[in-house]
Amino acid sequence: MTHDPVKYDIDPDRDLSSQIAAAIRDAIITGDLIVDDRLPSESDLAERFRVSRPTVREALKRLAAQSLIRTQRGATGGAFVNRLSYEEAHRQQITTSTLLLSMNAIRFDTACEARYALERACTPLSAARRSAEHLAAMRAEIFRQSQPDLNDTGFCASDVAFHRALVDGAGNPVLSYQLAGAVEAMQPLMNMITFTARSREEIVSLHRRIADAIEARDSAAAEAALTDLEAYTQGLARNVMAERAQKHG
Template sequence: MQIDPSRPEDLSAQIAQAIKDAIVDGTLIVDERLPSEAELSDHFRVSRPTVREALKRLAAQSLIRTQRGATGGAFVNRLSYEDAYDQHITTSTLLLSMNAISFDTACEARYALERACASLSAQRRTADQLATMRAEIFRQSQPGLTDEAFCASDVTFHRALVDGACNPVLSYQLVGAVEAMQPLMNMITFTARDRARIISLHTDIADAIQARDAEAASTGLSDLEYETRRLAADVFAARAKGTRLASAPPRHS
């Protein structure tokens, strides 16, 4: 593990990256104890506070954990998908909110990934995951539900669908789309959204998942994508004209 003191980057950042690289390439393995602060200080020829800052950076990324006591120190952590969710959500939120990617690009990626999950979810979903989807559809139909609560329910519905695939890699990839992109998409489209239409589409998807019909579930998501894109186009067109779309009145059967 080496750093270049002549580089302009912060030395603690360089040290953190060097240790991270050693973890990624297997030089440092899970549960292995890192050298002490004093040993790292000597190795990198920097002060102990600089090493301490580097370790804080790694801990913030859940790459290491610290233990107190005679056998304590800093150890390589076993990073779980759940540990990485928050960072993935934050990154996805920033990408969309700072306009690094367009609404259409985010929408395309989000639904393409979720359709990949749909076929697996139709095969593997648990009774609890299906029950969660049904419960959220019922919640969405309640009179007086606020936009914020509707959006939160929307996210929970799609998380249950994604997690129904029982594939942690897909769940990790989708968490940014569902937990970050979906709320931002809702913020853009909620003024033009017809809740009854969204509920109907959610019901179609849940029915397909219950029937273990992968093709119908994928079609339902495609219909939802079309509705989302149509609403966004209406909102953006209204903004361009300097007008505001009125919210569609909720309809309940």
């Protein structure tokens, strides 16, 4: 062994598994442990940290919860540093954002404003770079949304897919991961708005304006349509709120 990448000195008076997890996480973040590196076995780690195996296991489960490691049983098994994929990062981003929104009584207009601001951020790139496939995906979702027999959940899902295609059109995976998380985290809030036939029609028409603008590579028009869509969505939400207030008051 040239040099052990993990620091094994911990304070025995403070939470052990948390410190052990932090020590290993540090080694991963600093790059001392790289993707697919194998950690020492649980018994080894227990000896080196001078703790019991269950304590080491608790630490490893913490890391597994963040997808920093994966484990494999058997002779050549063990815990390996995991590559954090876009999909996984995206998934984590969604759960974090969803919980943040649901636990902190975030106002709908705050979340909505953030969402559309972020989305407008990638419109110039999407207008410039979108492929025919992205455009086709947007058109397909518009078609789905215009079917009268689609239920509200399906309509919202299609809405998410439409905006996902718009974001992906920018061809920047970092941007996609950030934005798609924000958009999808808003879906539960959006589901609370019941869509009348009239409002669906309006939304689909705005989606069509966006798709047309992206097709024409007209970034300004797309941004304007998004702004209108935001205003319309906010108006819908205000109506729902007002109706509820009347019912309960």
